[in-house]
Amino acid sequence: MNVAIRYAAGSDIGCNRENNEDSGYAGARLIAVADGMGGYAGGEVASSTVIGSLRSLDTAAPKDDLVDMLGRAVAEANEKLRIVREERPDLSRMGTTLTAMLWSGESVALAHVGDSRGYLLRDGELFQMTQDHTMDELLKAEAEQAGQQADPGETSRLSHVLYRVLDGREDREPDLRLREARLGDRYLLCSDGLSGPVDAQRIYEVLSAEADPQRAVDRLIQLARDNGGPDNITAVIADVVEAEHLHGGEDPVVVGAAAQS
Numbered sequence: 001m002n003v004a005i006r007y008a009a010g011s012d013i014g015c016n017r018e019n020n021e022d023s024g025y026a027g028a029r030l031i032a033v034a035d036g037m038g039g040y041a042g043g044e045v046a047s048s049t050v051i052g053s054l055r056s057l058d059t060a061a062p063k064d065d066l067v068d069m070l071g072r073a074v075a076e077a078n079e080k081l082r083i084v085r086e087e088r089p090d091l092s093r094m095g096t097t098l099t100a101m102l103w104s105g106e107s108v109a110l111a112h113v114g115d116s117r118g119y120l121l122r123d124g125e126l127f128q129m130t131q132d133h134t135m136d137e138l139l140k141a142e143a144e145q146a147g148q149q150a151d152p153g154e155t156s157r158l159s160h161v162l163y164r165v166l167d168g169r170e171d172r173e174p175d176l177r178l179r180e181a182r183l184g185d186r187y188l189l190c191s192d193g194l195s196g197p198v199d200a201q202r203i204y205e206v207l208s209a210e211a212d213p214q215r216a217v218d219r220l221i222q223l224a225r226d227n228g229g230p231d232n233i234t235a236v237i238a239d240v241v242e243a244e245h246l247h248g249g250e251d252p253v254v255v256g257a258a259a260q261s
């Protein structure tokens with residue numbers, strides 16, 4: 001069967017921030033979310049540089065090895081950050097998360113660095129596809145391996161500290177995986193400005209109840225705002241549909257900092 005994705009994206013500055021350092025992209029083959037950081041325009045530059053670099057994947061001919069193709073594109077995006085850092089010493093602290101999916105029919109590659117998230121709604125269940133690259137998750141995994149309990153005070157203190165981002169330095173390898181998409185799957189990529197204030201149960205409820213992807217994106221963003229909206233909020237949804245049911249010709253959507261530049 002010929003499948004395609006129907007997509008929507010949204011990004012919101014939130015209730016407390018003075019600028020939006022998130023960027024998002026949704027197109028016929030590529031969806032991506034990047035959450036920039038680094039103060040003084042650094043976050044906006046980092047997230048929009050990475051999204052701008054990746055977008056050529058959306059129109060490139062798919063290769064046999066999708067994971068390899070996406071992995072190389074992430075390495076190239078990181079290299080672009082290195083060049084920007086060299087040119088702009090004032091942005092030396094910049095970095096960004098990246099969670100991206102690249103489709104070819106029913107095959108989909110997933111790349112992930114940082115604490116933005118990828119969720120899958122399938123057969124009425126919500127799965128988190130990504131693991132946060134935060135220090136608390138690292139400590140919990142280490143404790144589990146040692147058959148111990150991580151210190152809760154320690155883990156909550158470190159819950160927002162990232163141990164891996166894209167920042168133009170070497171060895172910034174993303175988690176890479178090949179997945180099989182199924183008809184009816186709904187994928188959500190989001191920044192922590194959504195997954196922080198809105199728990200997985202509420203995300204599940206909205207994704208299940210609201211069929212239209214743009215309305216679902218808008219409702220999720222509104223929920224994050226209603227819960228205080230402490231951070232920038234970005235959400236991208238891709239629904240796997242039969243290609244014949246898609247009218248086609250939809251333009252790609254760019255949101256957040258990448259839409260300003």
Ligand SMILES: [Mn+2]
Pocket residue numbers: 035191192193231232
């Ligand atoms: Mn954030």
